[in-house]
Amino acid sequence: MADGLRKGLTSYGDAGFSLFLRKAFIKAMGYSDDALNRPIVGITNTYSDYNPCHGNVPQIIEAVKRGVMLSGAMPFVFPTISIAESFAHPTSMYLRNLMAMDTEEMIRAQPMDAVVVIGGCDKTLPAQIMAAISADLPTVVIPVGPMVVxxxxxxxxxxxxxxxxxxxxxxxxxxxxxxxxxxxGRLAPSVGTCMVMGTASTMACITEALGLSLPMSATIPAPHAERFRSAEASGLVAAEMAKTRGPKPSEILTPSSFRNAQVVMQAIGGSTNGLIHLTAIANRSPHKIDLEAFDKLGREVPVLVDLKPSGEHYMEHFHHAGGVPKLMAQLGDLIDLDAKTITGQTLREVVANAEDVPGQDAIRSKANPIKSEGAMAILHGNLAPRGAVIKHSAASPKLLQHTGRAVVFESVEDMTLRVDDPALDVTADDVLVLRNAGPKGAPGMPEAGYLPIPKKLARAGVKDMVRISDARMSGTAFGTIVLHITPESAVGGPLGLVRNGDMIRLDVAKRSIDLLVDEAELQKRRAALAPAGTPDWAKRGYAHLFNETILQADEGCDFDFMRAKGK
Structure with missing residues (x-):
């Protein structure tokens, strides 16, 4: 098997000439034959002036390169798409699959024996892991780390x-x-990802639980020197992987590792977005995420990390308390400690080295949890035949069993125009309903599920009310909010049948979400729906590809042809 610079030669019909030409051009960069004969570690560069979350990437790259060279391999940095949550129109989720395709194809197209992917802001880590699984090259994942408070x-x-x-x-x-x-001017005092348990932090913790990154890498604050020492150590590991040609993601990712990731997601009070991303990641492998099994874990796994929005602390406190290794130690037999990691260690060895921090209260024991059940529950009912999700660890307990009158918004635009209208017929006991905000309907399934409390209710002191949609919600948000209703309304899902004044019943204990309208009436409404066509925004280019091939939330919102077995 070819390696190093001889790998994946450009097709000129003459392999010898291909290598000769490749070496001739790369020598223009000033490389010696000694350097070019080493194993190659590719390093993704996701830095962008539009992406403050990735503001420390240049320093991380230099540290990784140092680690690679200290181990006798050759680093090659290459750019990929960079996605920043608050700068991506219409939504970063719309671009996640494009980044996954870009990263996968650049890994395949360029000669490298191992790859280091660097990401953080919400959709970048899942996109990179999806790519790494599909390319199946030895991979080290480096999260950029959370901001300081x-x-x-x-x-x-x-x-x-x-x-x-x-x-x-x-x-x-x-x-x-x-x-x-x-x-x-004070909310984001440094570069890095959100310092609460939002999607970026959730994905970093999941990545560590999957064994794809170094211990503690999920929680080290972005500006800390320790972040760059961890990056150097990641470079050393990547260089060894390049020399030994393994382990590959396919050797690390097993049913046990995916179960560990789900346990950790429940125990950290993770973002609901993490479930979509983990599903997409698993679908790039031979394995699957079973929503019923995930819900069952949620009943067994307590929330142990006292972190906003489910608790009180921030990511740096979680880090200084011992991070993911200490959390897994507290989870005990809920974690399969024989699962392997990229370092060659098992999680048992990682947990054995977890720091014991006297007096810390960010990571609780199972005997003293933040919540007795996990962060998320999967709901079913006539409104969500294929499921919906609620982060009940960040909801108001009094609203977890609630029946209320529907106040319907047809789209994000409709909600924006009407939610603060003083004439809006709405009370605190009503259920706000947003539709046409799913993968196809919006497009890109925006984080619009956190419907704002109508201004007249907010000014009367209302802090929370039941909100349901086929959209997503930031993992940083608090509220009694049902998300990812599947199938979405834009493809004929029952959310499209709800009318103002209908009664909706939420019962999280029973895992149900139902529209209290008889089936005969629903059939009549369904027959009156206009047939779906190709919207104007999806006539050409990436938008057309997206609209034609995007999957629903329960399948991870990947493109149908990008799963492990293709279309």
Missing amino acids: GHHKGEVLGACTDCRRLWGKYRAGEIDDNEIEAVN
Whole structure:
């Protein structure tokens, strides 16, 4: 098997000439024959001026290169798409699969014996892992790390749970223009991903639980020197993997490792987005995520990490308390400790080395959990035949069993235009319904599931109400919110049948979400629906590909032809 510079030669019909030409051109960069004869470690560069979450990537790259060279291999840095959550139109989820395709094809197209992928902001880590599984080259994953906390008037702040909380206060008239502007400059005091248990932190913890990154890599704050020492160590591991040609993702990712990731996701109070991403990752392999099994784990696995939005702390506190290794130690026999990692260690060895931090209260024991059940539950019913998800660890307990009147918004635009209208017929006991916000309907399944409390209710002191949609929600958000209703309304799902005034019943204990309208009436409404056509936004280019091939939330929202066995 060819390796190093001889791998994947450009097709000129003459392999000898292909290698000769490749070496001639790369020598223009000043490389020696000694350098070019080494095993090659590719390193993705996801830095962008549009991506403050990845602001430390240049330093991480230099540290990785140092580790690779210290181990006698040759690093080659190459660019890929960079996606930043708050800068991607219409939504970063719309671009996740494009990044996965870009990363996979660049790994395949260029000569490398191992690859280091560097990511963080919500959709980048899942995209890169999806790519790595499909390319199946020895891979080390490096999360960029969370920001450090901010401060305002003696209060600790974190993007973006406190973004949403304080914006809610501003909408309710509790804080003024000057204060919200001051808060705006203090929420994100450093580069890195959100320092609460949002999607970026969730995916970093899942990655570590899967065994694809070094121990503690999920939680080290982005600006800390330890982040760059971990990157150097990741380079050393990648170089050894390049020399030994393994382990590959297919050798690391097993049913046990996927189960471990699900246990950790429940125990950290993880983002609901993590379930979509983990499903897409698993579908790139021979394995699957079973939503019923995930829900069953949620009944067995307690939330042990006291972190916003399910608790009180921030990622740096989780890190200093011992990080994911300490969490797995506390989870005990809920974790399969014989699962392997990229370092050659098993999780048993990783857990054995977990730091014991006296007095820390960010990671609880099973005897003293934050919540007795896991973060998420899977709901079914006539509104969600293929399932929906609720992060009940971040919901209001009194609303987890609730029946209310539907107040329907046809789209994100409709919601934006009407939610604050003083004439809107809405009370705190109603159920806000958003449709046409799923993978196809929006498009790109935006994080619009966190429907704002109508301003007139917010100003009357209402902090939470039941909200349901086929959209997603940021993992940083708090509220009694049912998401990912599948199938989505844009493909004929029953959410499209709901009318203003219909009664909707939510019962999380029974794992149900139902529209209280008889079947005969629903059939009549279904017959009156207009047939779906190709929308104007999807006539050409990537948008057309997206619209034609995107899967539903329960299948990970990947493209149908990108799964392990193709279309």
